[in-house]
Amino acid sequence: xxxxxxxxxxxxxxxxxxxxxxxxxxxxxxxxxxxxxxxxxxxxxxxxxxxxxxxxxxxxxxxxxxxxxxxxxxxxxxxxxxxxxxxxxxxxxxxxx
Amino acid sequence: xxxxxxxxxxxxxxxxxxxxxxxxxxxxxxxxxxxxxxxxxxxxxxxxxxxxxxxxxxxxxxxxxxxxxxxxxxxxxxxxxxxxxxxxxxxxxxxxxxxxxxxxxxxxxxxxxxxxxxxxxxxxxxxxxxxxxxxxxxxxxxxxxxxxxxxxxxxxxxxxxxxxxxxxxxxxxxxxxxxxxxxxxxxxxxxxxxxxxxxxxxxxxxxxxxxxxxxxxxxxxxxxxxxxxxxxxxxxxxxxxxxxxxxxxxxxxxxxxxxxxxxxxxxxxxxxxxxxxxxxxxxxxxxxxxxxxxxxxxxxxxxxxxxxxxxxxxxxxxxxxxxxxxxxxxxxxxxxxxxxxxxxxxxxxxxxxxxxxxxxxxxxxxxxxxxxxxxxxxxxxxxxxxxxxxxxxxxxxxxxxxxxxxxxxxxxxxxxxxxxxxxxxxxxxxxxxxxxxxxxxxxxxxxxxxxxxxxxxxxxxxxxxxxxxxxxxxxxx
Numbered sequence: 001x002x003x004x005x006x007x008x009x010x011x012x013x014x015x016x017x018x019x020x021x022x023x024x025x026x027x028x029x030x031x032x033x034x035x036x037x038x039x040x041x042x043x044x045x046x047x048x049x050x051x052x053x054x055x056x057x058x059x060x061x062x063x064x065x066x067x068x069x070x071x072x073x074x075x076x077x078x079x080x081x082x083x084x085x086x087x088x089x090x091x092x093x094x095x096x097x
Numbered sequence: 098x099x100x101x102x103x104x105x106x107x108x109x110x111x112x113x114x115x116x117x118x119x120x121x122x123x124x125x126x127x128x129x130x131x132x133x134x135x136x137x138x139x140x141x142x143x144x145x146x147x148x149x150x151x152x153x154x155x156x157x158x159x160x161x162x163x164x165x166x167x168x169x170x171x172x173x174x175x176x177x178x179x180x181x182x183x184x185x186x187x188x189x190x191x192x193x194x195x196x197x198x199x200x201x202x203x204x205x206x207x208x209x210x211x212x213x214x215x216x217x218x219x220x221x222x223x224x225x226x227x228x229x230x231x232x233x234x235x236x237x238x239x240x241x242x243x244x245x246x247x248x249x250x251x252x253x254x255x256x257x258x259x260x261x262x263x264x265x266x267x268x269x270x271x272x273x274x275x276x277x278x279x280x281x282x283x284x285x286x287x288x289x290x291x292x293x294x295x296x297x298x299x300x301x302x303x304x305x306x307x308x309x310x311x312x313x314x315x316x317x318x319x320x321x322x323x324x325x326x327x328x329x330x331x332x333x334x335x336x337x338x339x340x341x342x343x344x345x346x347x348x349x350x351x352x353x354x355x356x357x358x359x360x361x362x363x364x365x366x367x368x369x370x371x372x373x374x375x376x377x378x379x380x381x382x383x384x385x386x387x388x389x390x391x392x393x394x395x396x397x398x399x400x401x402x403x404x405x406x407x408x409x410x411x412x413x414x415x416x417x418x419x420x421x422x423x424x425x426x427x428x429x430x431x432x433x434x435x436x437x438x439x440x441x442x443x444x445x446x447x448x449x450x451x452x453x454x455x456x457x458x459x460x461x462x463x464x465x466x467x468x469x470x471x472x473x474x475x476x477x478x479x480x481x482x483x484x485x486x487x488x489x490x491x492x493x494x495x496x497x498x499x500x501x502x503x504x505x506x507x508x509x510x511x512x513x514x515x516x517x518x519x520x521x522x523x524x525x526x527x528x529x530x531x532x533x534x535x536x537x538x539x540x541x542x543x544x545x546x547x548x549x550x551x552x553x554x555x556x557x558x559x560x561x562x563x564x565x566x567x568x569x570x571x572x573x574x
Contacts, residue, residue: 016179016367016369018181053372055174055372055373055374055378056372056374056377056378058377060377061377061378061379061380062377062378062379062380063149063150063376063377064149064150064151064152064155065118065123065149065150065151065152066151066152066153067116067117067118067151067152067153068117068118068123069117069118069123069124069125070118070123071122071123071124071125071135071137073134074124074133074134074135074136074137075131075132075133075134075136077137077138078133078136078137078141078242079133081141081143086232086235086237086239087132087232087239088131088132088133088134088241089132089133089230089239089240089241090133090183090239090240090242091232091235091237091238091239091240092183092229092237092238092239092240093237093238094231094236094237094238095182095183095229095238096229096231096238
């Protein structure tokens with residue numbers, strides 16, 4: 001394995017992903033990420049100069065909707081997913097922007 | 098001598114587009130619905146749901162891009178911006194980083210007599226997040242996703258502004274252009290236009306930029322001006338004390354007139370953008386651009402010149418009439434009906450502006466119809482009502498859009514042109530005021546004014562003042 005994931009990196013990725021990992025889980029994740037990076041290195045061996053980066057596998061473009069309201073009151077279905085609910089809203093821990 | 102500092106400002110302006118539906122689903126964008134009623138699996142980020150782009154969003158964005166002299170990106174794509182926040186259930190925002198819809202534009206602003214160009218770096222399309230409301234009772238936050246997925250454009254300027262006056266001139270210019278396009282109502286207080294201010298200071302004469310901060314939560318022009326002043330002072334103070342400015346996002350508190358840092362190290366801004374796999378590229382050809390160009394309205398600067406030439410309206414009046422497209426539309430439509438541009442301009446400039454101010458309303462909120470204003474002008478022109486009655490009727494037109502003709506009829510407000518009735522009232526007034534009559538006959542012209550006033554009052558304001566004056570002189574001489 002050529003790539004090495006440092007403790008700092010796994011800590012940082014954990015913060016970004018909002019994951020709390022145990023010591024063993026961190027070690028496992030490091031090994032997995034190292035394998036992934038090695039695979040990417042294989043792809044990096046290819047010469048991609050002058051090739052447009054691909055963002056989509058199908059040769060499809062300009063798929064649009066017209067600006068017409070098609071959905072009605074969706075609150076019941078949406079709120080069915082709320083672990084906690086109050087005043088027809090999702091209740092979450094106090095969050096200030 | 099103390100060091101001289103220059104403020105360098107760039108702006109990120111978010112504008113909510115006036116589409117009927119959200120950017121990626123058929124949910125309504127109407128403001129003020131009960132919480133979570135305008136939601137579906139797409140705008141609440143349910144697994145397996147797929148976004149489909151609203152064509153009107155692209156066309157509004159193209160219209161704004163063209164009006165601000167931008168190059169329209171011919172192959173335009175969306176990207177995912179990843180972050181966790183309760184107002185965003187997808188855990189990413191669909192935005193544009195690599196191929197934004199428009200780039201390299203500018204708008205021209207004027208502060209006093211000085212004109213300058215403020216360059217636009219880029220403009221992109223993205224989705225808005227939901228709204229968090231703090232619940233005092235439980236000390237929790239409540240999330241309403243009605244705003245989640247409402248289309249936005251973000252317009253990013255170059256750091257070309259040097260004062261709060263320039264910033265406000267730039268925002269006003271953008272707002273007018275976008276309102277003229279009908280692409281947004283751009284109300285800062287209601288959040289349909291939001292500006293983040295990137296600001297740094299440097300010693301006058303230096304070329305390099307200082308470290309900048311980003312200021313959020315600015316919801317009026319006054320708050321923006323105060324925040325710019327406050328942040329400039331804060332940064333200069335740090336530099337003078339030999340400390341350094343930290344690059345960070347700060348939240349302005351307009352009540353306290355101070356700001357505080359918003360994010361700590363724990364919330365590092367690392368968005369890990371990548372191309373959005375659920376949306377296909379947008380390819381824009383010449384034909385589409387031409388179609389949008391043809392649909393562009395006459396913008397304010399052109400309109401202003403035309404009013405001066407075509408209707409002989411003075412510069413200052415034309416500025417007020419064209420400040421809002423809605424006002425300009427009312428002016429043009431009313432003029433088309435009654436053919437009296439000066440009278441229309443006068444009603445809009447004087448009485449309408451007075452009532453708007455009295456009700457703390459914006460020109461955008463004017464709700465009377467051009468037809469009713471034209472009718473009112475007709476009634477005054479042909480002498481059916483006098484000018485003080487006209488003002489009274491106009492208040493009704495302004496507030497309730499009443500039909501002036503039937504209102505005047507129903508309330509018996511027509512000017513009394515009946516000589517017989519006038520003569521009766523005049524006889525009584527003359528009998529009651531022997532002293533005034535004597536004064537007038539003794540050469541005091543002014544005494545007549547009081548008599549006219551009493552006659553008008555006795556006739557409940559409906560007499561024709563010219564006729565009262567004439568008749569009175571006739572009877573006294």
